[in-house]
Amino acid sequence: MGSSELSDALNPNLSQRSRNSATYSPQFQAVVQTPQQHYAPHRSELELAIAEPPSALAARSRPSSEGVQAVQELLRIVSQTSLEQEAERKRRIAWEQEQEQRYQQRQAEMEKQVSELKQEVTLLRSALSIHNASSGSPTMFPMTHSTPSLQLPTPTYSSSPISPVSQHSDITQPVFVQGSSTQSLPNPNNEQSLQQANTLLWKPIQQHDPSPIMHSITPSTSTSPAPSPRSVYNRSSTKKRRKTVSSSSDSDSDHSRSSSSSSEPPVARRRNNHDKRCYTIHKAMRTQILHSMELETDKELPDSHQEGITLETSQPVRFVWDKTPKQSVHNARMKKRILADLKSNRRKYKHVSEKEFSQKSMDAAFDQCFTTFRQKFKAQRDTQEAKHQRKRDDVKAQKARRLSRKKTKLNGRSEARLRIAAFEHVTFDGALQLECMSSEESDEDETSTKYVRTHGQAWRSSRMVAFFAILDEEDRSVASQIKRGVGRLERVVGSSREGLQLPPKGVASWMLSKRWLNDPQNKPPDFHNVVEGLVEDPAGFDWNNYHDLGNETEDEQQIVRPMMNMVPQHQMQPVQMPMSHYTTTSSLHYALS
Secondary structure (H helix, E strand, O other), X not given: OXXXXXXXXXXXXXXXXXXXXXXXXXXXXXXXXXXXXXXXXXXXXXXXXXXXXXXXXXXXXXXXXXXHHHHHXXXXXXXXXXXXXXXXXXXXXXXXXXXXXXXXXXXXXXXXXHHHHHHHHHHHHXXXXXXXXXXOOOOOOOHHHOOOOOOOOOOOOOOOOOOOOOOEOOOOOEOOOOOOXXXXXXXHHHHHHHHHHHHOOOOOOOOOOXXXXXXXXXXXXXXXXXXXXXXXXXXXXXXXXXXXHXXXXXXXXXXXXXXXXXXXXXXXXXXXXXXXXXXXXXXXXXXXXXXXXXXXXXXXXXXXXXXXXXXXXXXXXXXXXXXXXXXXXXXXXXXXXXXXXXXXXXXXXXXXXXXXXXXXXXHHHHHHHHHHHHHXXXXXXXXXXXXXXXXXXXXXXXXXXXXXXXXXXXXHHHHHHHOOHHHOOHHHHHHOOHHXXXXXXXXXXXXXXXXXXXXXXXXXXXXXXXXXXXXXXXXXXXXXXXXXXOOOOEEEEOOOOOOOOOOOOOXXXXXXXXXXXXXXXXXXXXXXXXXXXXXXXXXXXXXXXXHHHOOOOOOOOEEOOOOOOOOOOOOOOOEXXXXXXXXXXXXXXXXXX
């Protein structure tokens, strides 16, 4: 069957078959055509050329199973990776928020501690300035260097990034390596040291309100130079003051702990003159009365209230000053109102013991405070009453000064006795009583030279006077440092007290003067019986070991004591003392008092 040129041109196999037939020899073609072939319908080359390309395209478009699996695995990996990245992003955000909160909290604590340290330094400066001003001596160093420089430890943070990158050991199992919220924060040592320093900080003291000193304490990590001796001295004084203030500020907790262990809690006492807290029911009552009257001080009391006019509860308390609470119905109502307010405000006076808030104690405290307010009101309205009140206050102050001098003398002699082993016997206990100390009277004339005249006890023997002289000499040799205030005034020995003065109970027989016992002048009939009831002689006392106190004398000789050079204008009365123990350089100037 022949073919046309068009079919030959369109059939690419035709040229290939013609080339193949030309390359082989005729003998090889004969061998190939010899076998019998089955009948097959003949197709033209044009038909084959048209039908063959779709089959080839279908064969090429059929995908393989390996390619499909690879694409599916790739899609699965991409999807899983995106999910893991989203989870990791959320975890990072949560971790960063947690770290920011921790950092802000730590920064707030740091700022609080810095402010407390600033307040502590301010209190230290003010306390030191007050101490230097009251001591009356020049300060050794300037106030700008009175406290050592404080350096706060600077917290050091880790150099790792805020948002760490997680390291995955496997695609399907991500592992969180760094930045876990369960790990400890960096540099815990600084936080521990700051917490320890915070426990030693001062609490605000109520009695002081010093002006703040403008200074700043910047945290620094640089190496500080070696402390100088001045800084060491100031640091030691700072520690002492810190202990003192911390003990006064923590008195509430100490009292609460001790009250639970014992049936009777210890009585709270005032630490110093700067302690303005309320410790007694009288101070609480006075404060409550002023608060109910809406007054700051009692310098200007309001006018007397008119009897018969009722005051509302919202109005301040007013009194009828001419009458007592028992005489005036209005004053009785005001008293009942103030006592009720005091009971309701019991928590404001936490340093006052509970037993003082009984009805009997509060009634007595109110009567005393009301009497004081009445006297002040009369003094504010009447000039003569003011002068009389001022005179009474001066007398009370004079008695308080003399009693304080007696107590100071007794304390010095008691401490001196503890340092002398020879005076440890119990027989010397009776001599160290407040009644055995002499009085010391200062001159009332302000223009005269300041000195103190001492008046001894007429019943004291020469041995007792010598015993006091030894103690005073020992106390003077130890307490030679300059004290606060104007200093110790000079003493001038005066006459003995006038009138009959009996010794206190517990004195020994060797402490009594034989001349005083034998003198019948101004003595009652039962004088010797009364004195025998006061004398107590302990057993086992040997006078052979105490030759320094002198021998027992039957009668003290009377001599005239020379005056001191500082007060030649004053005429002194003769003083009774033993001649054998009189020396110009001895300490009997002070022992006779």
